[in-house]
Amino acid sequence: MTDYGHDLLFGVFVTPTAEPVRQAVDAAVAADRAGLDLVTFQDHPYVTRLADTWTLMSYVAARTERIRISGNVLSLPMRPPAVLARSHAALDRLTGGRIEMGLGAGAFWDGIEGMGQRRLTPGQAVDALDEAIQVIREVWDADAPGGIRFDGEYYRVAGAKRGPAPAHDMSIWVGAYKPRMLRLIGRAADGVLPSLSYLPGGIEGYTEINRHIDGAAVEAGREPAAVRRLLNIDGTFAPAGTGFLKGPPEQWAEDLAGVALEHGVSAFILATDDPAVIATYAGEVAPAARELVAAERDRT
Amino acid sequence: MKLRHRLRIGALVNSGAADVAPHAEAAGYDLVAVTGPDAWTTLSWIAGRTTGIRLLAVGLAVPEFDPAVLARSAAALDLLSGGRLELALTGEPDVLTEAIEIIRGLHDTARPGPLRHPGPRFRIPGAQRGPAPAHHIPIAVTGPGPLPLADGWFAGTPAELRAAPDLPGEKRRAVVVPLDSGLGDLLEAVIEHGADTLLVPISDPADLGRFAAGELREAVARLLPHPLPVVAKPASVRSKRRPGIEYDAIPGSLAELAVEPGDPGYQRVRSTYMRGGAPGLVLRPRTVAEVADALAFARAHPHLPFGVRSRGHGISGRSTNDGGLVVSVAALDGIEILDESRRLVRIGPGARWMDVAQRLAPHGWAITSGDYGGVGVGGLATAGGIGWLARKHGLTIDRLVAAEMVLADGGRVRASHRENPDLFWAVRGAGGNFGVVTAFEFEADEVGNVGFAQLAVGADDPAELLVHWGRAIEEAPRDLSGQLIMGPARRGQPRIAQLAAVVESDDPQTIVGRLQPVAAVGPLYDQNVVLTPYAGIMANASPAGHDGHGEPVSRSALVDHLTPEFAKAAARLMDSGAAHWFQIRTVGGAVADVPADATAYAHRSANFSVAVMGADERRLDTAWSELRDHFDGLYLSFETGRGARVLDAAFPPATLARLRELKRRYDPGNLFRDNFNIEPGGTR
Incomplete structure (x- = not known):
C-alpha cells in the first residue's frame, strides 16, 4: 500500500490530429465542459499527420475555461528549454494558471534527426533533460538577481533575461520508465508520467518506479510526496466487465481507486478523442473513484 | 501611386496585451499583429479568441526559431485559424533564405519524397512534408531580407519605409505607424510609398478608436481609379490566369483562400477523384456569408463553367472544369449533435461520410451513406445516397429533416417539411440544381455493430x-x-x-x-x-x-x-x-x-x-x-x-415537370448547371 495523499486528477490524452484539426479542439472543449481536470497532448513534430502540439495547446487554452493543459509529453530535443520555459509561463499567465509542463527526453530519434536535430544516446538524453530542468527553473526564477548563466554540455545560456514567472507554481512532469531518469525525477522534477501500456509487467511495474523516485527524493532531501505519480491509461466501457478498465464505469472506478491506493498514482489520463467516452469518464468514473479513495483514506 | 493591394489596418500588440485582439476584431481592424518574446504563444491564443481577423506574427527571429519547427507550428496555426496566418521574419538574409526554403518545402505536400536541405546554416537530412497549411501563408521579411522569396516587406517605422528597396508590385509592404499619425502622413505612406498594411501599436482597447482608420480608408478610396485586389499576385502567377475571370474583383472575404492556376496549392484542388480538371479559379468559402459572396462572384461570370464541390467525388456533378469557376465548400465540415433524444445531427456539406460515421459511432448511431468514406456529405445528400444500410434505413435523403441553403440570388433559406416544402422536396434528389446546402439536419438511426x-x-x-x-x-x-x-x-x-x-x-x-x-x-x-x-x-x-x-x-x-x-x-x-x-x-x-x-x-x-x-x-x-x-x-x-x-x-414526367417549375422559381438564371442540369427554359 502506497499513497502520497495527493488529490486525484482525471484527464484525457487527446490525439492532436492535423486534419481535421478541429477534432482535437472539440475533444478538449468536451473535456473542459465535462469537468475533467486535465487535457494533454502528445508531441511528435516529425510526424506530419499531427498538428504542432504547443500551438494546439495555446489555441485550446483560449477555447477552454477551467481545464488544466499540458504536453504528454513535449519532445525536449525539438524544443529548446528556455523557449519552453518562457512560452509555458506566458500561456500560464494568459490562462490564470492552467498550464503544466509535461517533458520527455525524446523518443523516435530517426524522426528527430531527420528534422535536423542532434541524435543523443539514452544516457545523453537523461543528462540533457537534467540540464534542461535547471535552465527552465532559472528562467522561471524571475526575481533572482542577474541574468541566467548556464554552461552545460547540451545547453548554454549566457546572461539571458529571467522571466516571466508562471502565474502559478508550475509542475514539471516527466515521461519516464528507466532508473536513471526516475532518479532524476526524484531529485528535480514534480511528477512522473508513464503510460500503463509501456510499463514492464503492467501496473505492478509502478512499484519499481516509486522505489527509484522515492529513494532519489530522500537522498536529495525531498519528501517523496513532492513528486506526483501520473499514469496514461487505455480502456473501454462495456456492459460487462472483462478485465482492467474493460467494463462498466463502476468497475473502472474500483480499478482506478485500487491503483491510487496501492501505488500512489494520483492522476489518471485516459487516451480518448471521443466526446461520449469523455462524458462517461468525467461524469461517472471520476466522482466514484474519488469517493472510494476518500473513504479509504478516512478509514486509515 | 505605388499602392497595389487593398489597404489593411492592423493592431500591433505586445505579447502581454492579448486581450486587445477581440476588441480590434470588433472594431473592424483587418489584422492583429503580435510582437514580443512570446508572440507565437500569444498569437495562437488569440486565434482561439477571434474568428475572422488576420493573424500576423511579427519579428520571429531566425535562427532562434528553428525553421522546420516553425513550419509545423505555422501549418497548425493556419489550420486552426481557418487560413488566417501571416509571418514576418527577421534575420540575416542568407539565414532567412534557407528558412523560407525550408518552410515552403515542408508545406509543399504535392512534392514527392521528404524534404532535404543541405545547409549551410540548417541541415535537414530528410523530413516528411506536411501538414499543409490551410492557405499559402504570406511571409514578409525585414531589412535586406531575401525579397525574391518573400511575399512582402516589413518596415518598423515610416522612415524605414521611405528608404524601402524597390519592390515588385505583388510584394506587400507593411509599416508600423504611430497611433496619433495625421492623415497627411498616413496618405504619404500609402500613396507615395505603397504601404498596404499599416500596423498601429495598441496597448489599450480604448486606443483602437483613436486611429484615423475610417478617414484614411475614405481618402484612399477617393484617390483610386478602381478597387485594388486584396492579394496582388506576382507576374509569374498572373501569367497563368484564364480569360474572362475578374481575378482582381474577388471579394475580400474569399481572396486569401482563393486558388488560381499559378498558385502553389493549385495541384491539390484542380482535379477530383475521377476527373482531371483545370479550373481558372477555386473559391473556398468558410462561412455561409462567404458562400453567398462566392455565388455573387459566380453570377458575375455567367459565360464560364461553374461547379460546386463538397469533397470531389461527383460523377454526374463535375465540380471541376476547364477555365471556369469552382466553389469548394470543404471547409464547411462541422458535425454537431443537436438533440440527443431525437438523434438530431447537424452536418456541413464538406464533412466526409467517414468523419460522420466516426462522430456518431460512440452514440451507437449511424446515417446510411454511400460505400466510400471519402465522399462528401453535400453531393451525396442532395442526390440520394445508396449505401450499406439502404434496405433497412432507406436512402440518405430519407434521413434528412432539414437543409439550410444559399440560393442562386444569394438568399438564405431553410427547407424542411414545414419551411419551403417545395424546395425540401427538390433538394432530396435534385439538390444540385437549386442552391448550395450549407447545413444538413439528419435524424440518425440507432445502429450497433x-x-x-x-x-x-x-x-x-x-x-x-x-x-x-x-x-x-x-x-x-x-x-x-x-x-x-x-x-x-x-x-x-x-x-x-x-x-x-x-x-x-x-x-x-x-x-x-x-x-x-x-x-x-x-x-x-x-x-x-x-x-x-x-x-x-x-x-x-x-x-x-x-x-x-x-x-x-x-x-x-x-x-x-x-x-x-x-x-x-x-x-x-x-x-x-x-x-x-x-x-x-x-x-x-x-x-x-x-x-x-x-x-x-x-x-x-x-x-x-x-x-x-x-x-x-x-x-x-x-x-x-x-x-x-x-x-x-x-x-x-x-x-x-x-x-x-x-x-x-x-425523373418521371410529373417529377421533372415540378422540378422545372421550381427551377424557374429558384434559379431562373440557371446558375446551378453543373450536375444534372434542369434548364429553366426547357420544355420536357
Missing part, C-alpha cells in the same frame, strides 16, 4: 450468378444490404464476382444465417467476415488530395428484378469488353416504403442500382442500349450522360 462480409465467388456463368444473387437479395430480410462487382473476363483466369454485404446485427448466428444464401450463389473462393461498427466499414479513404485524370464514362440504371433476360443481356455487356466496371447495389426495402412523389428521387420500386464504366462512350452506349428494356429509371449520381435523355430517365 454490424457484420461486414467480403466474398469472392466463381462466376463461370455470370448470367446465372446474377439471377441467383438477385433472388437471394430479394428474399433476404431488410437487415441485409450489399453489392456485387464484376469485371470483364480475363484470359486464363477464372471469372470472379466480388460480393460485399452488411448484416445489421451483432449476433454472429444471425449474420452467418443471412450471409449463407448470398455466399451460396457460386463457388466460394475467398471470404472475410468481420463484426465492426458502421464507422469501421467507412474508414476506408485516404486523406490525400485528388489527382484524377481524364473524363470518366459512367452509365446508371435502376432495375426492379435481376430477371434471366436482364442477366443474359448484362453478361453480353460484360463479354463485349465495353465496360471495365460493372456494379450492382441493393436498394428496395425501406427505400421503396417512401412514396414516389415524396422526394425528387422518384424511382423507388427498384431493388437494384446498376452502374457501369467504360473507356469509350460510344462503344459503352451501344452495349448498354441492349439492356434498356429492363430499366426503370436511373440514379443520377452514377451517370455521366447529360441532356434530355438522362433527365427523362432520372
